[in-house]
Amino acid sequence: MPNLPVHVDFEAFVNDKGKRVSNDLTAELQDRVRHAADASLPLRLEGNGTKSGLGRAVDGEILSLSGHSGILNYQPKELVVTARCGTPLCEIEAALAEQGQMLPFEPPHFADASDEGRSTLGATLGGTIACGLSGPARPYAGSARDLVLGTRVLTGRAEVLRFGGEVMKNVAGYDISRLMTGAFGTLGVLLDISVKVLPIPTTGRTLVQTCSPAEAIARMTGWAAKPLPISATCFDGEQLWVRLSGNHGGVSAAAERIGDEAVDDGEALAFWREQIREQRHPFFAGDAPLWRLSVPPTVAPLPLPGAQLIEWGGAQRWLRSDAEAEVIRSAVSAVGGHATLFRGGDRRSEVFHPLPAGLMTLHREMKRAFDPNGILNPGRLYATL
């Protein structure tokens, strides 16, 4: 494998009319936010629009971030990549793959989720981190938040601030970068982001077993308590899928211990990447509201109306259901989890799980600390933020 550090800096490129265009939009974005702050005009942050259906519906002028793009620094030996927020994940993943590396949290691209033909590029790094989305590997390799090392942020005060950095261990100051992850752009515009990357495992194998939902949960939790190189698990309603990743010896030995049928590599890739990560499995088709239930992994199958698909070793459960939000939320709260109306349903209602009063007060204070005029994606996360 080539070991050269890769510096890619697209300070300027030539557009289709032969004119040089900078794609460092920091100054323009800062101006837009400053004007919006002065006039108290809400802004709706947008990358490639692949996640416009997530979170609550927001009114406001669009602040387009897709033009602020490009990989700024990629050092394979340092296990870190830094890119501007508008950089498509596909561009970053291609650069990493050339060096045998990957984004460990396996974020979704949702390339067919947006309209207006921007879809082909799929999700941007900024949108991915702002929404805090992670894919099938999350319980085993860490979440988006776990892997974020640093950010350059444009706050609601129009200040450009840098937190964290490009090193693995850094405890200077509060961890603002991880606070920004999953904040849905309500605390700041993520201008540049540094994330930890990891080597692509040399061997992967996916096994499939037929069992009941309860048995699937029992098996997933049982495996997790053993030192096995598991990198993804999913029960799709009928079958339990488990992916092993690592070196050849480790994967082969683990496959023998777990047993059952191995699927071929093409089918495995299609399942984990297309059907689960990108949500193209028939389970995700149709118009019924899609709920994401985050629960302790050992919780027995929840007796809620509608179909369920179980991921993340039991810790993430997808539910297609027309049941009342209250019914779903109270069932999930009762087992120590939380429920998000992930897609569909009423996007003007609270789509995220309600917070206890004391915690909500802290959230409002936090919002005020970063965006005192309430101009950044107001209401995207909760109506009052």
Added chain:
Amino acid sequence: MSLIQPTRIDFEDPELSATRAELVRELRAFLPSDAVLEQQEQVQPYECDGLSAYRQLPLLVVLPRTVEEVQRILRLCHTRDVPVVARGAGTGLSGGALPRGDGVLLSLARFTRILDLDPVARTARVEPGVRNLAISEAAAPHGLYYAPDPSSQIACTIGGNVAENSGGVHCLKYGLTVHNVLAVKLVTIEGELIELGSGGLDAPGYDLLALFIGSEGMLGVTVEVTVKLLPVPERAQAILAAYDDVEKAGQAVGDIIAAGIIPAGLEMMDGPAIQAAEDFVHAGYPTDAAAILICEIDGTSQEVSEEVMRVRDLLLVSGATEVRTSRDDAERLMFWKGRKAAFPAVGRISPDYYCMDGTIPRRALPEVLRRTAEMSREYGLRVANVFHAGDGNMHPLILFDANKPGELERTEELGGRILELCVEVGGTITGEHGVGIEKINQMCVQFSPEELGQFHAVKAAFDPKGLLNPGKGVPTPRRCSEYRQLPDHTHRHPH
């Protein structure tokens, strides 16, 4: 006097003595008498933490046993505008638990219960005063352990680990505290109990759990922690490689990573550290080496066999003068013995030593070591280097004698310059020990006034009166403008 030490406050100060008497009376109304310490000889043991160069007697010490007691103590302090410094085992190395002469020292030492250990969900719910190692010991019968392993793990508490976002030698593969804690219950300065995180892998709303971890006791007081437990690896094997040149050793670290291998631990020691460790514990280190690497691989038996062979080959190609592979666990532990004893070993060869904690991009290692050596000569102070090479976290140990006039001050200045060098090459002033009181000046170098202003705004969202651990972690704008005016401290790392 030291550059950083805040003005000491006299324990006998009449005004403070009056405040003390009043507070003691109010605290005793709801706390048992043994939970309030007010005599000088009683509070003396709390005058410093692991950074013993800084000392201050607290106004008084409280040792509550219940969450309700913590809530009432904080409510009282909030009402009366009394600063509060929380403390676990006091092993911190940045003075984060240095008391305030005008404030209450809140010890969580009596919160020592493991409340719940669920081997199926692989979680442990513990009180903040539970020792780091005690969690792994309790989990061991189930084949599980708690991954972060700071070198103080025998003594340090999980509450302190949360405050500092503690690391250890296995961070590269298993992460820091923030990657291994699922939930925290905290009490705000207003006495409100708040739960962050959830029983699942994430929680709704802002990730205040990530914000809280590593906040050095400035946002709230931890009263309960739920940690993630991992299965104990089936096997671990260590490789020890010697080099006649520090730069070659640094290069080899990059080679291992570039080959797609993430070791469980990847440590480096330089000549002076090797010599001190070998003299102390006789681990069999090659004392003529300029540097050694200790690389540990863990996983299933087959995984380990395969990776160890690859690492061994890589190290031989990288120019190691000698490569040893541990044949059994006894030998593996022997390889580690010198590394783990490196700090006390250095303590044997010098009256005092000062442990630094910067992180740098690994590629800058040769430059940082070279310039550190130059500064070491310039200041006439020896420096031994111990390095979490895998994740770029370095611990230069400055050897000095506090009894020699001016030597502590020179040591602090040299330490400060080493940290500023870390920032200059794209790193940070603290990898795992925290800012505390120790690195408060270097915060002015790493962050702009606007960034520091944002930190203060975050602090104010939790603690508007600024009563929790005041004076630590984030410097005031005034402190920074004074520091920036000092000669040689005018460089800010360019953005």
